[in-house]
Amino acid sequence: MCGILGIFGELDENHTHYESMLRSLRHRGPDDRGVVQANSSFLGHNRLSIVDVEKGHQPFQSKEDRVSLVCNGEIYNFKDLRNELGKDYPFQTNSDNEVIIPVFLREKNQAAKFLDGMFSFVLSDADSYYVARDPIGIKPLYYSTDDECIYFASEVKALIDVAYRIHEFPHGHFFHPTTGFQPYYQLPEVHTFITDEKEAIKRIQRTLRRSVRKRLMSDVPVGVFLSGGLDSSLIAALMKEHVEELHSFSV
Structure with missing residues (x-):
């Protein structure tokens, strides 16, 4: 997890109070800290390093410094997005989070729709901003x-x-100052119902495997919490198919 802070409006010239707000989130990201300040915006980030440990410092900034980003989370489809956007955008790191900037530059307020992951982020764009969860x-x-x-x-x-x-x-x-809060995701309607038990088991197994696999992207050791129940034991077993050394924890 990481800790993010974004402030927009008529900022105080003395940013000491904003720094104090960011320090209150330090336990969420003890590995690194970064700040970007402008006349009407303050972005701060406390980082827990997972992907691109050496170069994934935040806030990220576009090459011309027009767009800045702080993000807490992981973007599972970042490699596909990088391959798609790499010809038009000069990536500066291998971090999964950095891909949010070129997606926003292309899709604007619809950017969050294109992200597969768990995330909350705050992005400043010149005199405006874009926030999504x-x-x-x-x-x-x-x-x-x-x-x-x-x-x-x-x-x-x-x-x-x-x-x-x-x-x-x-x-x-997502939130944008011109639109306010807008939904970008809704669960799709159910169109089919599987009555064959073997087919249902096969599909659930395939979905679980795909879900676990995409969450294993990491440049640091991977762990799993074990509660002793069926759910966590099943997830641990599926993780072991892809991870040679799996660290488990139980409380």
Whole structure:
């Protein structure tokens, strides 16, 4: 997990308070810290390194520094997106998160639709911004406002000193100042129902394998929490098909 902070509006010239807000999230990302400041925006990131440990420093910035990004999460289809966008965008790292910038430059407010993953991110674009959270809300994100600014953060504790009311950012939505909150994801309607038990088992097995496999991208050792139940044991068994050394933890 990582800790992200985004602030937009009439910022104080002294950013000491914003730095304090970011420090309150340090436990979420002890490996690295980064900040990008502008006249009307402040982006901060505390990083837990998973992919591209050496070069995946955040905030990411586009080559001309027009777009800046802080993200907490993983983009599972980043390799496909990089292959698709690499001819038109000069990637600076191998991080999965960096791919969000060229997707946004191409798709604008529809960018979140093209991301397969668990994520919450804040992106600044010149004098505007774009914020999104994954379809089922795996990664946390909260927001609040006062008379001068709007604030986004990974945890409530970063916001309690600046706003009276704090809200959870809705999952499956993006936010843009011209549109407000807009949904980008809805569960598809069920069109078929499988009555054959063997076929149902086969499809569930295939779906589980695909789901586990795509979540194993990492440049650091992979672990699994074991509760002792069927669910975690099954996931561990499927992980072992792809990971030579699997670290397990149980409480």
